[in-house]
Amino acid sequence: PHEDHIGSLDAIINHFDVDAVYMPKIMHTSKTFEDVLDAVANKGLKIKSPDPGDTIDFNGLEIEVLGPQREYKDFNNNSIVLKVNAGETAFLFTGDAEETAEKDILQADYDLQADVLKVGHHGSSTSSSQAFLQAVKPKYAVISVGVGNSYHHPEEEALQRLQSIGAEIYRTDLQGNIVCTTDGKNIAFNCNSVSGTEVYADAARNNTPAEEVVYIANKKSKKFHLESCASLPDEENRIYLEDREEAISLGYTPCGTCKP
Incomplete structure (x- = not known):
């Protein structure tokens, strides 16, 4: 949501x-x-x-529901994960699903192989685990991500894992609108750069943060912090939030140090 x-x-x-x-x-x-x-x-x-294992027929396309396998405490892992089979080609859409959800999907023993992977959670290092990528074996990896975003997405660890399996990477922050088409056998990409993309491409490559506030919540303490706070939790205990309203609505309270 x-x-x-x-x-x-x-x-x-x-x-x-x-x-x-x-x-x-x-x-x-x-x-x-x-x-x-x-x-x-x-x-x-x-x-x-939908439940895992459900299939949806859409104009001759078979859409398989792979996740979420169960209910999770955080929003990201509750993303609906879909595999779209189009003729001899397949596309995997993962939403914001992270490694925990990926592990559960792997254990369900689906056929995860897909030609095109919409990379999980905008290229965060908490998604696209090595085991998951080895099961998917994508030829192409598409990362939907904002130019110069303050989350530093896509993260280098995720990019390295994608490169290690030989996936050709497409990024909206560098290539603008990405349109992928298939006739059921062949796959083609057309990148139509959005206004201003070229101007900010170098900044995006260097992960230059945008001028926006990022809130980081601690799963254990239920406090939320500014990105610059000296009391940030370890990565495994972090939840990244879009705004202060969201943090409070989820039951987190402001850190007394950085006073977000």
């Missing part, structure tokens, strides 16, 4: 003929999430939460 994933979903529902809406079994108190619920209600639709 994070804004960078559903921020325009209400507009899509309002302006297109939508037959079904699929979302994981999690709720959020943000205005963005409420806008989506309003759009669903106004269209007389009901939200469906």
Whole structure:
């Protein structure tokens, strides 16, 4: 339910003929999430939460639901993971799923091989584990990521793992809009750079942070901090949040040191 994933979903529902809406079994108190619920209600639709192993037929495409395998405490691992089979080609969409969810999907023993992988969590090092990538064996890896984002995505560890399996990497921060097409046998990419992408490409390559505030919450202490705080938790205990409102709505309290 994070804004960078559903921020325009209400507009899509309002302006297109939508037959079904699929979302994981999690709720959020943000205005963005409420806008989506309003759009669903106004269209007389009901939200469906698919189960692992479900298949959805969409105009001759077979869409397999691979995750989430269970309910998780954090939003990222609750991402719906989909494998789209198009003729002899396959595409894997992972949302923000991280290594914990990846391990559960691996244990479910699906056929994960896919030609194109939409890289998990914008290229975060907490996703795209080596074991998962070896099972997927993607020829192409697409990273949806903002130019000069303050999360420093994609992270070098994830990029190195993708390179180690021989995947050709496409990034929206460097190449703008990425359109991938298939005829069921062949796959083609067309990158149409968005306005300003070239200007900021060097900054993106160097992971230059954008001028925005990042909040980092501690899973254990239930405190949230500024990115510059001296009391940041270890990486495995971190949750990255988009805004102060989200942190408070999830039950985190401000750090007394950095006073976010």
